[in-house]
Amino acid sequence: xxxxxxxxxxxxxxALTVGQTYAVVKSTDTPTPTxxxxxxxxxxxxxxxxSRVAQLNLVDKRGIIGTVTDVTQTQITxxxxxxxIRFVDVDELTKFSSPTAKSNFGISDITxxxxxxxxxxxxxxxxxxxxxxxxxxxxxxxxxxAISDIDKTNYNxxxxxxxKKTYTISIENITKTVSYTKxxxxxxxGFSKNQVAxxxxxxxxxxxxxxxxxxxxxIILFPDLTINPAILITKPADLQLQGTIVPSxxxxxxxxxxxx
Amino acid sequence: MKTEKILLSFVAVVVGLIVAGxxxxxxxxxxxxxPGKLASVKVNPPTPTLPPVYLSIDSPQDExxxxxxxxxxxxxxxxxATIVVSTDTADQVITxxxxxxxxxxxxxxxxxxEIHILSIGANGLETQKxxxxxxxxxxx
Numbered sequence: 001x002x003x004x005x006x007x008x009x010x011x012x013x014x015a016l017t018v019g020q021t022y023a024v025v026k027s028t029d030t031p032t033p034t035x036x037x038x039x040x041x042x043x044x045x046x047x048x049x050x051s052r053v054a055q056l057n058l059v060d061k062r063g064i065i066g067t068v069t070d071v072t073q074t075q076i077t078x079x080x081x082x083x084x085i086r087f088v089d090v091d092e093l094t095k096f097s098s099p100t101a102k103s104n105f106g107i108s109d110i111t112x113x114x115x116x117x118x119x120x121x122x123x124x125x126x127x128x129x130x131x132x133x134x135x136x137x138x139x140x141x142x143x144x145x146a147i148s149d150i151d152k153t154n155y156n157x158x159x160x161x162x163x164k165k166t167y168t169i170s171i172e173n174i175t176k177t178v179s180y181t182k183x184x185x186x187x188x189x190g191f192s193k194n195q196v197a198x199x200x201x202x203x204x205x206x207x208x209x210x211x212x213x214x215x216x217x218x219i220i221l222f223p224d225l226t227i228n229p230a231i232l233i234t235k236p237a238d239l240q241l242q243g244t245i246v247p248s249x250x251x252x253x254x255x256x257x258x259x260x
Numbered sequence: 261m262k263t264e265k266i267l268l269s270f271v272a273v274v275v276g277l278i279v280a281g282x283x284x285x286x287x288x289x290x291x292x293x294x295p296g297k298l299a300s301v302k303v304n305p306p307t308p309t310l311p312p313v314y315l316s317i318d319s320p321q322d323e324x325x326x327x328x329x330x331x332x333x334x335x336x337x338x339x340x341a342t343i344v345v346s347t348d349t350a351d352q353v354i355t356x357x358x359x360x361x362x363x364x365x366x367x368x369x370x371x372x373x374e375i376h377i378l379s380i381g382a383n384g385l386e387t388q389k390x391x392x393x394x395x396x397x398x399x400x
Contacts, residue, residue, distance in 0.1 A: 064392055142388065226384035
C-alpha cells in the first residue's frame, strides 16, 4: 500500500514539474506574427473606433441664447431663455463677435447682463458647451396682451399682459402694423385703427432707458379674438352703456345724474 | 379539570366580547344627536377654470444647429387656436388643422435665432414657446 502511495505521489510531482518547465519554455519563445497577434490588433482597432463613436455620440452641436451672469477668462455662465444656468467653456478656437464690436473683440469685452448667443459642442455628460462662436446680440421680445390705453399725442400704446404687467409701446416710423381676422387674413393697419381692449401682439426691442417701454418693430391686431380673461379691461363702448343706465333707489324714485 | 376551567373562561370571554359588541352597535345605531351638536360642513363650489391652451413643438428642436436658412416649424395645439410664428424679421399668422396640427416654414438669419410660437385659444387663453435655432455652415 505504501509503495502504491509513493508511486502515485511521485508521478504527480513529476507531471507538475514537466508541465511548468514546458510552460516556461513556451513563454520564452520569440514573438512572431501569428493569426492571434493579428486578431489582437483588429481588436485594438475596434476598441479605438468604438471609443471615438462613443465620444461623437457624447457631444452634439448646439446653439443657445442667454444672459451673462458671470464671466471668467475660460468660462461664461449664462441664464438661458428658460431660466436655466448654463456653463460655456471657451478656448483658443472660440470666435467672438458683437454688432458694435471693435476688431479685436474677446471674452474680456463680454460683461454681466449682456445677452449672448453661443454655438458650440455640447457635452451630454458634463452638460457644458465648448463654444466655437460667441455673439453678443440684442434680441427682440414678443409681447401678447390687450391695449389698455392709447396716447394719441405721443403715439404710445399701453398694453397689459396676462401676468398683469403693463408695457408702454412706442410706435415709431419703422413700426409695421397689421390686423388679422379669420375671414380677411392679414391686412395693413395703422395707429388710428387701434382700440382699447383689443388683443395685440407686439414685437420690438426693450428701451435701454426704461425696461417697461418697448420700441415696436411689428404689431399684429386681432379684433376678432377674445382678450385673455386675466386681463381686466373694459371696452369704452361698455363704459358708455354703463353711463346711460339710471340707478334705481328701490323705492320707485329714480335718481338722475347731476348735470352741471 | 384544569383544562376545562381554562376552556370555559376562554369561551366566557369570547361570548362577553360578542355581547358587548352587539350592544355597542345597537347603541350607536339608535343614538340621536340634537341638531345643535351636528357639525355643518360647508363645501365651496369650485371656481370654474378655463382649459389651458395646449402647445407642443415637434420641429425644429430647441437649441438645434442647422445649415439651412429655411426652417419648418410644426407642432400641435388646440384646433380652434390662432397661431403666431414670429422670427427676428417676420411674423406669420396661421390656423391649425381640425386635429390641431400645424406646419409652416420660416427663414432664419445667420447665427443664433429665436422663434416665438404663440397659440391663442378661442377662450382668450394663450401659450407661448420660444425655440432657439442656430444657422451656421462652419464645420467644428
